[in-house]
Amino acid sequence: MQIVIASGKGGVGKSTVTASLLYLLKDEYRLIAVDADAEAPNLGLLLGVTEWEEEREHIGAKIARINTETCVRCGICQMRCPYECIYVDDEGNYVVNELTCEGCNVCGLVCPVPGTITLEQVRSGVIRRAITKYGFPIISAQLDVGRPESGKLVTEEKEWAKQIMKEQNLEHMIVDSAAGIGCQVIASVGGADVAILIAEPTPASLSDVQRVYKVVQHFHEPAYLIINKADINPGFTKLREWAEEEGIPVLGEIPYDSAIPKSMSMLKPFIEVFPESKASQAIREIAETIKEEIIK
Amino acid sequence: MQIAISGGKGGTGKSTVAINVAVELAKKFKLILADLDVEAPNDHLLLGVELQNEEEVNQFMPKFDYSKCIKCRKCAEVCEEHAIITLKDGTPFLMPTLCSGCRACEIVCPVPGAIQEGSRLIGHTYVTPTPYGFTLVTGKLREGEERSMPLVVAAKKRLKNLDYEILIVDTAAGTGNTVSKAIEGSQLLIAVTEPTPLGIHDTELILQLGKLMGIETWVVINRANLGDVNEVYRRAERYNAKVIAEIPYSENIVKTYVSGTPIVTTDYPEAEIFRRIAERIYEFLRG
Numbered sequence: 001m002q003i004v005i006a007s008g009k010g011g012v013g014k015s016t017v018t019a020s021l022l023y024l025l026k027d028e029y030r031l032i033a034v035d036a037d038a039e040a041p042n043l044g045l046l047l048g049v050t051e052w053e054e055e056r057e058h059i060g061a062k063i064a065r066i067n068t069e070t071c072v073r074c075g076i077c078q079m080r081c082p083y084e085c086i087y088v089d090d091e092g093n094y095v096v097n098e099l100t101c102e103g104c105n106v107c108g109l110v111c112p113v114p115g116t117i118t119l120e121q122v123r124s125g126v127i128r129r130a131i132t133k134y135g136f137p138i139i140s141a142q143l144d145v146g147r148p149e150s151g152k153l154v155t156e157e158k159e160w161a162k163q164i165m166k167e168q169n170l171e172h173m174i175v176d177s178a179a180g181i182g183c184q185v186i187a188s189v190g191g192a193d194v195a196i197l198i199a200e201p202t203p204a205s206l207s208d209v210q211r212v213y214k215v216v217q218h219f220h221e222p223a224y225l226i227i228n229k230a231d232i233n234p235g236f237t238k239l240r241e242w243a244e245e246e247g248i249p250v251l252g253e254i255p256y257d258s259a260i261p262k263s264m265s266m267l268k269p270f271i272e273v274f275p276e277s278k279a280s281q282a283i284r285e286i287a288e289t290i291k292e293e294i295i296k
Numbered sequence: 297m298q299i300a301i302s303g304g305k306g307g308t309g310k311s312t313v314a315i316n317v318a319v320e321l322a323k324k325f326k327l328i329l330a331d332l333d334v335e336a337p338n339d340h341l342l343l344g345v346e347l348q349n350e351e352e353v354n355q356f357m358p359k360f361d362y363s364k365c366i367k368c369r370k371c372a373e374v375c376e377e378h379a380i381i382t383l384k385d386g387t388p389f390l391m392p393t394l395c396s397g398c399r400a401c402e403i404v405c406p407v408p409g410a411i412q413e414g415s416r417l418i419g420h421t422y423v424t425p426t427p428y429g430f431t432l433v434t435g436k437l438r439e440g441e442e443r444s445m446p447l448v449v450a451a452k453k454r455l456k457n458l459d460y461e462i463l464i465v466d467t468a469a470g471t472g473n474t475v476s477k478a479i480e481g482s483q484l485l486i487a488v489t490e491p492t493p494l495g496i497h498d499t500e501l502i503l504q505l506g507k508l509m510g511i512e513t514w515v516v517i518n519r520a521n522l523g524d525v526n527e528v529y530r531r532a533e534r535y536n537a538k539v540i541a542e543i544p545y546s547e548n549i550v551k552t553y554v555s556g557t558p559i560v561t562t563d564y565p566e567a568e569i570f571r572r573i574a575e576r577i578y579e580f581l582r583g
Contacts (some may be wrong), residue, residue, distance in 0.1 A: 008335075008336050009306065009307065009336050009338070010305065010306010010307040010308075010336070011305070011306045011307005011308060011468040012300065012307060015303035015494070018387055037470075038307050038326045038474050038499065039304075039469070039470030039471050039501075040304050040306065040469060040470055040471070040477075040497075040498040042305070042494040042497065042498070045493060045494055045497060046494070062376060075312060080399075082396070082397060082398045082399065082446070082449075082489065083446070083449055083477070084449060085447055097480070098475050098481060099473060099480075099505070099508060099509060100473050100477045101473070102396065102398075103376055104376050104377075104396055104398035104400060105374070105376055105400055106398050106400050106403065107397075108401060108538040109374065109400055109403045109404060120377075143470075143471070143472055145471040145472075145476075145501055145504050145505045145508060146471070146472070146473050146488060146505060146508060147472060147473060148445075148472065148473045150470070150472050151442060165399070178306075178469075178470070179306035179307075179335070179336060179442075179468075179469045179470075180335030180336050180444070180468060180469070180470075180528065181335045181336070181437065181439055182335045182441075182442055182474075183442040183443065183444075184444050184445045185335075186440075201554075202553065202554045203338075203341045203554065203556065204311075204336075204338035204341050204342065204553075207336075207338060207341060208336040208338070211335075211336065211439050212439075214440065215439055215440060218439075218440050232550055232554075233554045236554065249310075258522075261492060261519070261522040261523065262522075263490045264493065264494060265492055265522075265524065266521075269492055269545050
């Protein structure tokens with residue numbers, strides 16, 4: 001089974017909740033974790049991974065380059081670039097901004113001087129594999145800064161995870177997605193059997209989780225909700241009301257607990273280092289519900 | 297003058313810093329705040345305003361006229377996104393969600409009129425007046441759309457027609473090319489971080505981006521009492537970035553955050569920290 005954890009908004013606790021859930025499920029199930037936030041990967045850190053056993057470079061991003069020697073400075077490339085990535089430098093040369101180029105090659109197609117603009121393959125990042133100290137494997141990715149298409153890295157991560165699942169006869173893939181609703185999140189949600197949404201009771205988090213829920217619906221996946229930092233905004237009932245209206249079962253509520261930031265500083269799941277904290281008691285109940293309702 | 301507020305990791309407080317600084321600086325400058333976190337735009341919620349003046353962002357999509365198409369497959373070959381597939385006989389079909397709207401297919405098609413102008417709605421931009429004397433420009437990607445870049449570009453284009461002295465840009469989380477597109481053009485980058493190992497790890501990435509882009513970078517440490525700030529200072533120094541403020545975790549900040557009231561408009565003691573950040577920026581702007 002493939003379970004994706006998503007939130008829309010960043011910083012609501014996806015990785016911390018995921019790390020503790022993995023910790024609670026690891027003894028009963030054969031798991032693999034996928035950190036699908038390729039731009040800001042944190043799950044490996046939280047699970048104490050310091051060294052990666054295998055690292056694969058991902059060469060896939062494409063970047064246009066302009067040969068200033070043969071360039072006739074007609075400016076057509078700049079006019080036609082859909083993302084306004086071509087600028088003129090101090091010496092009057094047309095230059096592609098490599099940190100914003102999407103690699104669509106339109107500039108190369110419209111350039112009147114053959115061979116002046118070429119599309120070059122560059123490294124987009126790395127994908128890594130490790131065994132956590134808890135015994136289950138993790139796949140993580142890191143996009144190089146300023147590169148496009150982090151979604152492709154996530155798709156590749158999941159392919160690698162599937163391969164490992166086959167080789168090692170694993171049962172479940174837990175995918176910790178990125179914030180937002182774009183390519184990384186679509187690559188994370190696509191192909192999952194179930195989505196667990198995490199939100200906090202604030203208008204911003206509600207707005208973002210509603211948006212990611214639409215993406216989940218697009219893939220016809222059943223969704224569940226965990227309410228994190230449940231007590232930071234007393235009187236805010238809209239999150240629960242929304243879940244009820246949409247028929248999204250609430251798996252549980254986790255109170256704001258200083259044990260969580262403390263555990264983050266120790267780079268450990270909070271359930272491991274503060275097993276008696278309020279948050280840990282809540283997540284234990286949530287894990288039980290997940291076993292009964294989702295994994296079965 | 298353009299200032300970007302970013303941070304690598306999600307949820308570190310980028311938007312909180314952006315809206316409060318905007319409210320303060322709008323007292324002195326004609327200002328626009330641009331919410332370029334197009335996958336999860338929240339600045340309007342934090343400011344307690346409803347998005348206004350909606351404009352559609354439509355993206356080019358090829359529409360094949362099969363009576364003219366000669367099935368040469370050139371459109372499919374040139375599509376970097378593999379959004380066009382061809383049947384055995386060469387008939388092209390489009391997979392709309394993969395299409396980036398770049399027009400490469402249209403450029404290479406040898407038959408005039410075989411590829412016609414189609415379009416798809418991929419999101420919206422908004423221009424919203426706020427009660428704080430500045431205008432909020434927002435880009436919002438439609439759910440199910442994969443590419444945030446076109447929305448960032450569309451929101452920045454809409455900005456160009458507006459009059460302002462200072463532009464504050466609030467970016468998405470991460471360090472990919474849509475974040476650099478949002479930051480592009482800034483004279484100052486403010487990275488909002490938190491002092492946990494995760495926050496520090498991601499801050500390092502945004503500091504790298506600032507360095508690559510050659511932009512002066514400052515660091516604001518949010519929830520400063522929840523971790524080891526010294527480590528943030530060390531990392532910042534490595535990238536020649538100044539730490540300009542520490543904001544403690546505070547229930548007052550949470551309270552104002554959820555109620556859609558910028559904290560600088562209140563008497564809470566924490567308001568002063570944000571006012572001082574705005575003051576630092578004001579000094580930077582005056583040179």
